[in-house]
Amino acid sequence: MTISSQDGDPAVNGQFNHLRSATSSYWLNQIEKIRANGVGDLVALPQLIVCGDQSTGKSSVLEGITGIPFPRQEGLSTRFSTEIILRHSEIETTTIVAKVRPHVSRSKKARQVLCAYREDIRDISELPRVVQDVSKLIDLRDGTKDSKGKAFSSDSLRIEVTGPIGLHLSIVDLPGLISVPGEEQSEEDIAVVAKTVKAYVKRSRTIILAVLQAGNDMANQMIIKIAKHYDPEGQRTVGIITKPDLINHEAIPIMTRIFQNKGTIKLKLGFYLVKDPIQTLNTMFTVTIRKAGNHAPPFVLPDEGENDEDAYEELTDEADAEEDEATVGSDKDQKRGSQAVYDEMD
Numbered sequence: 001m002t003i004s005s006q007d008g009d010p011a012v013n014g015q016f017n018h019l020r021s022a023t024s025s026y027w028l029n030q031i032e033k034i035r036a037n038g039v040g041d042l043v044a045l046p047q048l049i050v051c052g053d054q055s056t057g058k059s060s061v062l063e064g065i066t067g068i069p070f071p072r073q074e075g076l077s078t079r080f081s082t083e084i085i086l087r088h089s090e091i092e093t094t095t096i097v098a099k100v101r102p103h104v105s106r107s108k109k110a111r112q113v114l115c116a117y118r119e120d121i122r123d124i125s126e127l128p129r130v131v132q133d134v135s136k137l138i139d140l141r142d143g144t145k146d147s148k149g150k151a152f153s154s155d156s157l158r159i160e161v162t163g164p165i166g167l168h169l170s171i172v173d174l175p176g177l178i179s180v181p182g183e184e185q186s187e188e189d190i191a192v193v194a195k196t197v198k199a200y201v202k203r204s205r206t207i208i209l210a211v212l213q214a215g216n217d218m219a220n221q222m223i224i225k226i227a228k229h230y231d232p233e234g235q236r237t238v239g240i241i242t243k244p245d246l247i248n249h250e251a252i253p254i255m256t257r258i259f260q261n262k263g264t265i266k267l268k269l270g271f272y273l274v275k276d277p278i279q280t281l282n283t284m285f286t287v288t289i290r291k292a293g294n295h296a297p298p299f300v301l302p303d304e305g306e307n308d309e310d311a312y313e314e315l316t317d318e319a320d321a322e323e324d325e326a327t328v329g330s331d332k333d334q335k336r337g338s339q340a341v342y343d344e345m346d
Contacts, residue, residue, distance in 0.1 A: 046205045046206075046207075047170060047171075047172055047200075047203075047205070047206050047207070048169075048170065048171040048172065048206075048207045048209060049171070049172045049173075049174055049200045049201070049206055049207070049208060049209060050062055050065075050171060050172065050173050050174065050209045050211060051174040051177070051197050051200070051201065051208065051209070051210060051211065051223050052176060052177065052210060052211030052212060052213075052221070052223045053176055053177045053178075053179065053211075053213065053216075053221055053222055053223060054176030054177065054178055054179075055176065055213075056176065056211045056212065056213040056221075056242055056243075057211060057213065057242035057243055057274065058078070058173060058176065058211050060242060060274055061209065061211050061240055061242065061274060062084070062171070062173055064274060065169070065171060065209075066084060066086060066167070066169065066171065067165075067167070068084070068124055068161070078173055078174065078175045078176060079135065079140055079151060079152050079153065079175055080134070080135075080138065080140075080152065080153040080154070080155055080156060080157060080175065081154075081155075081156045081157070081172055081173065081174050081175070081196065081200070082156065082157045082158075082159060082172065082173040083101065083156050083157070083158045083159070083170065083171075083172050084159050084161070084169075084170070084171050084172070084173065085158065085159065085160045085161065085169075085170050086161050086165055086167045086168065086169045086170070087160070087161065087162045087165075087168060088163075088164065088165055088166055088167055088168055089162050089163055089164065090164065091162075091163060091164070092163075092164065093163060094161065094162065094163025094164065094165060095120070095160075095161070095162050095163060096120070096121040096122075096124065096159065096160070096161050097118065097119070097120055097121065097159075097160045097162075098117075098118070098119040098121055098130045098134070098157065098158065098159055098160075099115075099117060099118055099119075099157075099158040099160070100114040100115070100117045100134060100137065100138070100155060100156070100157060100158070101114075101115075101155065101156040101157075101158055102114040102115060102155050103153075103154040103155050103156075105154065106155070113137075114137065114138065114155060117134070117137060119133070121159075127159075130157075131157070134157050138153045138155045139153075140152070140153055150189075150192070151184065151185060151186070151189040151192075152175055152189055152192045152193050152196070154192070154195075154196055154199075156172075171209075172200065174196065174197050174200060175193045175196060175197070176193070177193060177194060177197060177222040177223060177226075178190045178193055178194075179222065194222075194226075197223070197226060198226060198230070201226055201227060201230050201231070202230040206236065207236050207237075207238065207269075208227050208231060208236055208237040208238065209238050209240055210223045210224060210227050210237055210238065210239055210240065211223070211240050211242055212224065212239055212240065212241050212242065213241075213242055213243050213246065214241050214242065214243050214244045214245075214246050214247045214255060215243060215246030215247060215248075218239075218258055218263075218265055219264060219265060224265060233268070234265075234266055234267040234268050234269075235268050236268075236269070237267050237268075237269065238267065238269040238270070238271075238272065239258075239265065239267050239270070239271035239272070240271070240272050240273075240274060241255075241258075241259060241271060241272065241273045241274065242274045243274075244273060244274075244275070258271065259271050259273060
């Protein structure tokens with residue numbers, strides 16, 4: 001089976017083959033085996049997370065990184081974390097398996113029920129149905145007026161993709177942060193989402209992909225405030241700017257400085273700009289950063305000549321460093337989870 005993009009071309013292919021390393025592949029596989037057993041709730045494991053305010057374009061970011069066209073249909077907002085595990089294999093057939101990883105706070109009985117869930121997905125277009133099925137399984141309300149249950153959950157949906165896809169990558173999609181309560185979202189829901197995002201962001205080996213909408217004040221977006229609290233030096237935060245067509249003419253100089261990592265928000269790993277294939281970019285902003293072009297990649301860097309392959313390589317290097325550090329770990333981590341780690345790796 002082939003995972004295809006919206007225009008019918010293979011979405012994930014071998015274009016990044018030379019970026020894969022045997023070391024990365026080995027450690028990613030070991031880490032995912034450990035994480036699947038819930039050890040990640042006790043020990044800080046390397047991971048990439050995509051997070052930001054609601055409706056900032058996280059789906060476009062996920063598709064740009066993984067090559068998988070995630071659904072964007074109405075009412076399918078992320079209400080629990082989704083762990084996407086891509087594993088390259090020489091086998092001809094691509095397999096997609098959906099599982100549920102219950103939160104550590106679940107009772108033993110509930111964990112058994114959730115862990116028993118497994119769905120073999122024939123095509124990625126089935127993902128909306130899988131999300132709905134999992135939502136019912138973990139007792140989330142369906143959005144109707146009389147529906148009961150929670151709006152958000154701390155459990156995780158795992159999507160495991162294995163085949164000739166050219167990538168070894170693990171990334172977590174988190175629910176969008178909510179600023180104010182609405183008809184379907186209460187103060188309690190806002191708190192649950194914030195707690196979930198903070199639980200991932202605060203882990204010392206998490207690489208934070210902070211999705212920022214260009215039309216909004218960057219410094220006041222919730223994800224920046226959370227990231228600065230847990231990563232004050234910006235050592236493990238990547239700024240990903242979306243919806244550049246919403247930039248006002250007056251804001252172009254300010255946005256350009258931010259994009260070039262010269263503004264009030266400074267990140268060691270810098271900023272990326274997502275070029276929406278559907279909408280037209282703000283021409284003046286594009287010219288300002290000298291990146292106009294008919295065949296531009298989905299991610300654009302402020303340095304001329306870099307593209308999505310460069311972006312992936314930078315993230316790969318950062319992940320490799322985190323993997324190396326994770327193999328050592330701190331004394332505290334080892335005391336809390338070493339036995340479970342060793343048992344799984346044996």
